[in-house]
Amino acid sequence: MRPQSLTPLFAQVTSLPGIGPRLGKLVEKLAGPLVVDLLWHLPFALIDRRNAPEIAGAQAGTVATLTVTVDEHLVPRNPRQPYRVWCSDETGRLCLTFFNGREDYLKKLLPPGEIRVVSGRVDLYQGEVQITHPDHVVPLDQRESILRVEPVYGLTAGLTQRPVQKAIAAGVERAPALPEWQDPAYLARNRWADWKSSLASAHAPAEEQDLAPLHPARARLAFDELLASQLAIALVRHHNRTLSGRATKGDRRLHKVTLEALPFELTASQKGAVEEIATDMAKPERMIRLLQGDVGSGKTLVAFLAMLIAVEAGAQAALMAPTELLARQHYATIAPLAEATGVRLALLTGRDGQKLKKETMRGLADGSIDLVIGTHALVQEEVEFADLALAVVDEQHRFGVHQRMALSSKGQAVDLLVMTATPIPRTLMLAAYGDLDVSKLTEKPAGRLPIDTRTLPLERIGEVVEGVGRMIGTGARVYWVCPLIEESEEVDLANVEERFGLLSTRFPGKVGLLHGRLKGAEREATMAAFAEGRLSILVATTVIEVGVDVPAATVMVIEHAERFGLAQLHQLRGRVGRGAGKSSCLLLYAQPLGETAKARLAIMRETEDGFRIAEEDLRLRGAGELLGTRQSGLPDMRLADLAAHGELLQAARDDARLVIDRDPDLQSERGKALRVLLYLFRRDDAVRTLRAG
Incomplete structure (x- = not known):
């Protein structure tokens, strides 16, 4: 049974103030359905609202908190025009600008003749100081509530900072004090606070350096997550090892x-x-x-x-x-x-x-x-x-x-x-x-030749199509990979069906189409036709990433290669170069290329060593992304960043092994606290192996 103390954390996010059913759905998409999920959603930046100049001293491009008198409302005749509220202090005038502003709401928020404290990003517009859609507007007696450093959280479409900040603050408030599961000596050596204080501090950064992965509060939480994960693995393994096995010997x-x-x-x-x-x-x-x-x-x-x-x-x-x-x-x-x-x-x-x-x-x-x-x-x-x-x-x-x-x-x-x-x-x-x-x-089977990998801008796709025509003329077979099945507003990528249509017009009867929405039988028929040489070109999404084996295929074209992770590009490239013939891989990219994409494509040109590619992928993308691919089966780390917390991971592994050696059933005082930790990070499987013992 999950310990009673954790009940507030395992309540639905809709139990938090300000999160009704509509926002609840968005918060669930962002972080997860439970209060604890939201607590693992740490801020990635901060806004310092302690800067409180007079209007004349407010600098464009900075966030400022200004105390002003509301002078007049300029209500637009045309709803397309902005609604303006003019305010002032002894040093000058300030214009607050609202698009689609409602008069009744704004007059209640900013009553003419009264003093209000407003906070937001300052702009200069035609020489006048202006704040568009201020983040905060409060009466003078609430001024202190704004003059602070505010955490900034990652959001999803439809969510704004305010409700997320408010809900997380309430969640932190609800978090119970839990028994200490860390080894006391290790805790003291790292000068870490207890779990609840670390959680509160991670959600209340005061300076930029408080956001760093190795800041004590964040490092402590990351270590908790890593320890839960390593302890779960160690428990399951210990359980498996203690089950009686069988000796299976062959005579060769x-x-x-x-x-x-x-x-x-x-x-x-x-x-x-x-x-x-x-x-x-x-x-x-x-x-x-x-x-x-x-x-x-x-x-x-x-x-x-x-x-x-x-x-x-x-x-x-x-x-x-x-x-x-x-x-x-x-x-x-x-x-x-x-x-x-x-x-x-x-x-x-x-x-x-x-x-x-x-x-x-x-x-x-x-x-x-x-x-x-x-x-x-x-x-x-x-x-x-x-x-x-x-x-x-x-x-x-x-x-x-x-x-x-x-x-x-x-x-x-x-x-x-x-x-x-x-x-x-x-x-x-x-x-x-x-x-x-x-x-x-580590080696490739004998007789496999290296794959010639080249990068080309998408503008040269015409030349690529001509080259493909020449290749299939010699009997070669070609994979052509596109990243999406259907047009989506957000990502106007070369749609696989459109590419199939264009190539079919150019090479009638020679082109097949493969994507995840096809029925199994259709997919197999297409693969068989390609493997047997009845089709020369296979236009596909990444469904061909794993395990498709056609030794006669010698050309791999990947469109929008900059959108793929290194490991995925490497997997796709591995579909060619399986026979005795020379193979090539063309990576087509859209300009301009970002630094990470540049580095990624350069590594693909340099090496075919999957282990080196995996290490580079971790370095370039950070573990968050590598692990973020949900289907990877790797633990979903919310607080630990394996690229930054490698040493903590090693320590967590050593600690977990020591615990299992001394207290495999987690019966000691620390053992009982560690059970709470396993439940907190939903490693219930491991607790079940304890019970099944």
């Missing part, structure tokens, strides 16, 4: 047959990864290993060799992929190898016919099928295995923890191998997986 006979059937040698890192997996599987504890390999580094083959160990030991193995496209592709890669080794392989997806599905399920239940490749269909309740020993999860960041666990629960102490083609920087590895055992595939 199938392994040998496979290697003889391959037309090439394994790379050194593939051999190393297979050995690490085999060693883990042979131990009595459960294996949880991450196989990290760049695009085209041969992860599927390593997974197949790992799956064979289970078969050699008389058990079964399953590989789960996030999309049907990927599942079918793994199947196409593995089927010939399974045939050569005499292993029975099946495919299970949501779109299989009932008859085929039943047959496959019968084979899995009676053990006549050794290996299965599938989508989420594998974790349905009716799917049963005779003896599942190894579960392989591909592109695991696309699955929730529950789906991974659901597959593992289909057998006794199932070993887990998770694969990702997204190279993850070391800091993020720690943040997402604690210290998960990792095997890395």
Whole structure:
């Protein structure tokens, strides 16, 4: 049960003053549905309203708080003209300007002849001092309430600063005093205040430096978040380690047959990864290993060799992929190898016919099928295995923890191998997986040539189309990636359908279209036509980012490359250069390019090393963005910035390990406070493993 003390923080945001149902929806879009979500929404700037000059001393471009007498209202005859209110003090005149101003409202706010305190950005208009739409207008006795430093929050369309500031201030006020979960020595060494004071201070910056990520209040909150995350990972791992495992040992006979059937040698890192997996599987504890390999580094083959160990030991193995496209592709890669080794392989997806599905399920239940490749269909309740020993999860960041666990629960102490083609920087590895055992595939398979990457401004798109025409004349196949499916008012990007239309006119009958809104069957038919060479150009959105494998495709054109993150550009580029031919990647960008976009495109030209690209991506975008991609499965950090808080992350990891060594059930005084911390950051999963113990 969540501790009673946290109840005020887990109330709906609409329970805060000034946030009704309409604003509630906007606040939810901005930060989340609960009070605690709003508390994690820290200010990114400040406005200093302590500057209180007389009118003559007010400087254009600054924010000033002025005490004035209201002189007269100039009500416009035409509603398109601004409504002006003239005010003065002993040193001069001030014009307050309102667009679409309502007379009754403004006369009540600024009664002629009375003194008012107004605050806002000062402009000079035709020599007169003016404030357009002042931020604050209050009677003289409320002057002190304005003369302060105001936090500035990120907003979403339809929200203004005032209600957000007011709601957050009320939320901070409601925040309870909580037991101290930090290690006292570490707290003292960093000179950090308690949780509630740090929260209040982070929302009340007085100087620019109070907004820095390493300011004591912000660093303390970031460490709390990192500690909750690391402790949750450590608890789940401790729980998994203490469950009895099974030793799965193979005799390498199938392994040998496979290697003889391959037309090439394994790379050194593939051999190393297979050995690490085999060693883990042979131990009595459960294996949880991450196989990290760049695009085209041969992860599927390593997974197949790992799956064979289970078969050699008389058990079964399953590989789960996030999309049907990927599942079918793994199947196409593995089927010939399974045939050569005499292993029975099946495919299970949501779109299989009932008859085929039943047959496959019968084979899995009676053990006549050794290996299965599938989508989420594998974790349905009716799917049963005779003896599942190894579960392989591909592109695991696309699955929730529950789906991974659901597959593992289909057998006794199932070993887990998770694969990702997204190279993850070391800091993020720690943040997402604690210290998960990792095997890395660092080389490309033999015979792969480097990809020639070039950047061109969009104005030269005509030349690119001509070049593409020449390439397809020689039998080449081309991917053409556009960033959006349909016109949106905000982003007038090359619409994928429009680009498809234009290229189809130029190359009739040669162009296919692929995007996420197409039905599965249409997508597969288009992919098949492209793979078989009936289509020469595939115009697509980023649905082709992961796992599409057409060795004959040698050209990748990416429009508006400046809009993509580095990791995504790298993934897309990895769709070419998979055969023996020379491949090229053209990155088309809109001018002018910002500094970050420039740096990003330069790195793409310089290197194909996914691990270096991932580190650069973290440096350029900061972890917020890398983690912000919701589907990344990486923890959603609201307070910690991994680019700035790397050292805190290391400390949080060490602290979490120490806690688990000394107090794995969190029963000590500090342990109980740490339970509150886990609930505060919604790491309820970890608390549940404690209870399931």
